[in-house]
Amino acid sequence: MVDSxxxxxxxxxxxxxxxxxxxxxxxxxxxxxKAKQRLSxxxxxxxxxxxxxxxxxxxxxxxxxxxxxxxxxxxxxxMLPSMFEPLVAQATxxxxxxxxxxxxxxxxxxxxxxxxxxxSPTVDDLLFDVISLEFHETLQAAAGHDADRQLEDAVExxxxxxxxxxxxxxxxxxNGMYGTIGASGExxxxxxxxxxxxxxxxVAVGTCAxxxxxxxxxxxxxxxxxxxxLVKGKPLINIPACPANPANIVGVILHYILTxxxxxxxxxxxxxxxxxxxIHDNCxxxxxxxxxxxxxxxxxxxxxNNWCLYKVGCKGPMxxxxxxIIRYNExxxxxxxVGRGCIGCSExxxxxxxxYQRPMAGANIxxxxxxxxxxxxxxxxxxxxxxxxxxxxxxxxxxVAGKKSEHNEEE
Amino acid sequence: xxxxxxxxxxxxxxxxVCTWKENKISDxxxxxxxxxxxxxxxxxxxxxxxxxxxxxxxxxxxxAHLKATAEALENxxxxxxxxxxxxxxxxxxxxxxxxxxxxxxxxxWFYIFIMPDIAKLSKEQKYLKYEALKGESWRKGTYAxxxxxxxxxxxxxxxxxxxxxxxxxxxxDPTLFDIIxxxxxxxxxxxxxxxxxxxxxxxxxxxxxxxxxLDTLNATLSDFKNLCFENDLHILGKSYNSHITLSDTSLFxxxxxxxxxxxxxxxxxxxxxxxNTFKINxxxxxxxxxxxxxxxxxxxxYETGPLSRALISNxxxxxxxxxxxxxSVFTRVMARMDELINLVFITKKLIKQIxxxxxxxxxxxxxxxxxxxxTSISTVEAARGSLLHKVTIENAIIKDxxxxxxxxxxxxxxxxxxFGIAQKAIIGADSIEKAHIILRSFxxxxxxxxx
Ligand code: SF4
Ligand code: SF4
Numbered sequence: 001m002v003d004s005x006x007x008x009x010x011x012x013x014x015x016x017x018x019x020x021x022x023x024x025x026x027x028x029x030x031x032x033x034k035a036k037q038r039l040s041x042x043x044x045x046x047x048x049x050x051x052x053x054x055x056x057x058x059x060x061x062x063x064x065x066x067x068x069x070x071x072x073x074x075x076x077x078x079m080l081p082s083m084f085e086p087l088v089a090q091a092t093x094x095x096x097x098x099x100x101x102x103x104x105x106x107x108x109x110x111x112x113x114x115x116x117x118x119x120s121p122t123v124d125d126l127l128f129d130v131i132s133l134e135f136h137e138t139l140q141a142a143a144g145h146d147a148d149r150q151l152e153d154a155v156e157x158x159x160x161x162x163x164x165x166x167x168x169x170x171x172x173x174x175n176g177m178y179g180t181i182g183a184s185g186e187x188x189x190x191x192x193x194x195x196x197x198x199x200x201x202x203v204a205v206g207t208c209a210x211x212x213x214x215x216x217x218x219x220x221x222x223x224x225x226x227x228x229x230l231v232k233g234k235p236l237i238n239i240p241a242c243p244a245n246p247a248n249i250v251g252v253i254l255h256y257i258l259t260x261x262x263x264x265x266x267x268x269x270x271x272x273x274x275x276x277x278x279i280h281d282n283c284x285x286x287x288x289x290x291x292x293x294x295x296x297x298x299x300x301x302x303x304x305n306n307w308c309l310y311k312v313g314c315k316g317p318m319x320x321x322x323x324x325i326i327r328y329n330e331x332x333x334x335x336x337x338v339g340r341g342c343i344g345c346s347e348x349x350x351x352x353x354x355x356y357q358r359p360m361a362g363a364n365i366x367x368x369x370x371x372x373x374x375x376x377x378x379x380x381x382x383x384x385x386x387x388x389x390x391x392x393x394x395x396x397x398x399x400v401a402g403k404k405s406e407h408n409e410e411e
Numbered sequence: 412x413x414x415x416x417x418x419x420x421x422x423x424x425x426x427x428v429c430t431w432k433e434n435k436i437s438d439x440x441x442x443x444x445x446x447x448x449x450x451x452x453x454x455x456x457x458x459x460x461x462x463x464x465x466x467x468x469x470x471x472x473x474x475a476h477l478k479a480t481a482e483a484l485e486n487x488x489x490x491x492x493x494x495x496x497x498x499x500x501x502x503x504x505x506x507x508x509x510x511x512x513x514x515x516x517x518x519x520w521f522y523i524f525i526m527p528d529i530a531k532l533s534k535e536q537k538y539l540k541y542e543a544l545k546g547e548s549w550r551k552g553t554y555a556x557x558x559x560x561x562x563x564x565x566x567x568x569x570x571x572x573x574x575x576x577x578x579x580x581x582x583x584d585p586t587l588f589d590i591i592x593x594x595x596x597x598x599x600x601x602x603x604x605x606x607x608x609x610x611x612x613x614x615x616x617x618x619x620x621x622x623x624x625l626d627t628l629n630a631t632l633s634d635f636k637n638l639c640f641e642n643d644l645h646i647l648g649k650s651y652n653s654h655i656t657l658s659d660t661s662l663f664x665x666x667x668x669x670x671x672x673x674x675x676x677x678x679x680x681x682x683x684x685x686x687n688t689f690k691i692n693x694x695x696x697x698x699x700x701x702x703x704x705x706x707x708x709x710x711x712x713y714e715t716g717p718l719s720r721a722l723i724s725n726x727x728x729x730x731x732x733x734x735x736x737x738x739s740v741f742t743r744v745m746a747r748m749d750e751l752i753n754l755v756f757i758t759k760k761l762i763k764q765i766x767x768x769x770x771x772x773x774x775x776x777x778x779x780x781x782x783x784x785x786t787s788i789s790t791v792e793a794a795r796g797s798l799l800h801k802v803t804i805e806n807a808i809i810k811d812x813x814x815x816x817x818x819x820x821x822x823x824x825x826x827x828x829x830f831g832i833a834q835k836a837i838i839g840a841d842s843i844e845k846a847h848i849i850l851r852s853f854x855x856x857x858x859x860x861x862x
Pocket of ligand 1: 207213470
């Protein structure tokens with residue numbers, strides 16, 4: 001099996017990589033100094049939990065080398081040059097300085113499930129031991145009224161400091177009667193507003209929380225919307241996909257610890273380090289796309305030879321996400337890896353627009369943006385224009401993002 | 412006296428409203444207050460799109476929904492007398508996928524939810540290792556679960572929410588290397604079970620015929636047994652003791668048991684009622700208190716799940732335990748763990764049976780679009796019990812989609828003087844902690860219950 005951590009590093013650091021991650025020496029030097037300062041301040045703060053990464057590594061017998069490998073892959077994922085590796089390692093050790101509150105609304109628990117299998121060192125070590133997860137309904141020890149109290153305490157105690165993670169959409173129809181929570185019967189909407197009021201930043205995890213997700217599929221019986229439709233005036237980060245990749249969740253937390261800021265975002269408030277390029281850009285089947293070799297039908301010779309899945313419905317060319325690199329289940333695999341094709345689950349409206357076996361070729365699908373990207377090679381270009389499909393364009397999306405992203409890192 | 416409690420640490424949230432008489436629960440209402448409306452969403456969608464939607468009903472048993480959808484669509488072909496040919500390889504990959512999902516779910520449920528809760532009933536130091544998040548056993552359990560699910564990701568692409576099945580077969584074409592990788596993960600899972608859960612090797616476990624055999628071991632199952640007996644959980648949690656299983660697999664047989672006799676199942680006698688259920692776009696009426704519906708067979712409530720499956724397919728150890736302790740919390744949870752052990756064993760065998768030279772997928776001769784109108788049903792054994800999908804399509808467009816999840820059977824509201832399964836099991840408990848544990852013994856999933 002490909003070692004996903006090695007692969008991640010390779011993709012992000014190779015000169016030939018299709019993603020240009022380099023922002024220039026000046027930028028990085030600047031950021032480096034800032035991160036260093038930030039970490040030294042955090043270090044002085046009392047930990048919220050008395051466990052730290054070094055202990056965990058020693059007591060859990062995690063190989064130091066594996067940890068270093070993880071650090072360097074994560075640094076690459078965050079699109080930072082290798083000089084940041086020692087800082088990322090330090091940030092990992094300081095994860096217990098930042099309180100995290102995780103709430104579930106109109107969801108299927110898929111993201112919590114995915115989180116339980118975050119990349120190694122195992123998530124229990126990383127997230128549950130080190131991060132100060134002040135509240136997570138499903139995973140925490142307390143239940144019932146104790147849990148209610150724990151949540152109230154956390155929000156009160158860490159006013160203005162905690163990161164609020166939201167999983168699930170918010171049903172707005174019929175005064176929110178489709179989702180209520182707790183003993184008082186507070187609606188999901190009221191709950192979200194109350195919890196986000198004093199958060200340092202809000203992170204919407206999964207396509208339900210970001211764009212409304214499957215519950216918002218037509219006719220949207222419960223009036224489901226995403227967090228960004230409701231929470232305003234607050235740093236907000238979207239980590240879509242169904243489920244969101246735990247690597248990106250951990251990445252956002254690490255980035256916050258490292259810099260005290262939200263990462264650079266695109267026009268849909270998605271971190272560019274994860275959503276700044278398309279699945280198609282780094283797909284292992286891309287050579288076949290370029291060569292015009294397509295699976296025409298599941299089970300045919302093309303399928304057996306791992307040809308491109310575009311004609312059987314792959315939405316990779318219009319889907320911004322890093323799963324072709326990070327993969328799922330600790331890098332075990334990803335949909336395209338088993339011949340399934342991408343369904344565009346990190347894009348708004350994927351449920352109605354891209355769902356299953358509607359090949360873009362011949363389907364009445366409008367791409368998120370018009371135009372054609374530079375990096376689409378000649379053959380692909382011909383093919384795409386021939387089938388009258390505007391491809392999701394990185395260049396255009398980024399230009400829009402440049403104008404809109406309010407939460408950029410200061411340079 | 413009435414009390415209202417919130418049950419968290421299930422998937423989602425439930426409210427438990429109990430009426431107390433002489434320090435015992437005399438009535439219990441289980442409320443699920445989160446709804447998404449999948450059946451409405453599926454209406455008028457292209458039939459194949461259901462393969463993307465239904466797995467997302469639940470982040471834990473998406474495989475089961477995927478298989479149910481794929482097979483419901485295949486049964487459409489059967490209903491017009493043009494059955495599709497599914498190779499053994501595709502069938503095996505589907506069953507293996509489903510088994511692995513159940514394995515993962517059972518490990519997590521037991522180590523993340525059950526053990527921390529019942530360990531809390533005791534003050535003894537040695538049970539601290541089961542504490543949520545911090546305890547060593549909790550961590551080992553989550554780790555084992557996330558390792559075992561990788562065996563699924565190898566050929567399904569990801570978990571949760573994979574969509575590798577399709578009417579006619581599966582999309583993936585695993586290699587010999589993938590097969591070996593899957594075996595390795597299953598071996599690891601077996602090793603975990605032998606070392607942590609059972610405390611002895613699996614052959615020895617299969618020779619057990621009574622719960623007393625557990626006393627010779629020193630592992631989680633023996634701790635579990637002791638905690639149950641110290642807290643009366645071998646007496647508590649009894650419901651009607653009528654059981655149903657809707658489908659057959661390599662491990663399970665379909666059927667139902669009432670009192671003692673094993674009987675056949677006739678799917679047409681299944682009915683879903685919504686008397687106590689909220690309605691969409693309507694003001695709620697006084698008797699409506701939950702989004703869950705009620706599933707009945709021949710107008711009677713039945714329990715579904717690992718206990719029912721063990722009894723109907725005659726698994727020795729559980730049969731014997733059940734003889735003495737009936738459908739108690741202890742029996743119910745033991746049945747789930749026994750199922751886990753059996754599933755790992757059988758899944759290893761199934762992986763060996765895959766013949767890589769067979770096709771993964773054979774296309775249908777008739778396009779769904781050319782089928783004017785047809786209705787079909789499929790049934791699947793999910794982690795929590797039997798799942799049923801019923802679909803009507805017209806020219807490949809969904810006209811009606813009905814999903815009856817296992818949790819609807821077990822957790823739906825009772826009707827009139829007939830209590831629901833879990834409702835009945837809770838009545839009689841003498842503390843709210845125990846009521847929680849009884850409810851949890853059904854492996855509650857609020858998102859599946861309401862969908
Ligand atoms: S985004 Fe997907 S994984 Fe997440 S809650 Fe929604 S359906 Fe489940
Ligand atoms: S269309 Fe899909 S399968 Fe083909 S190269 Fe692009 S992402 Fe990969």
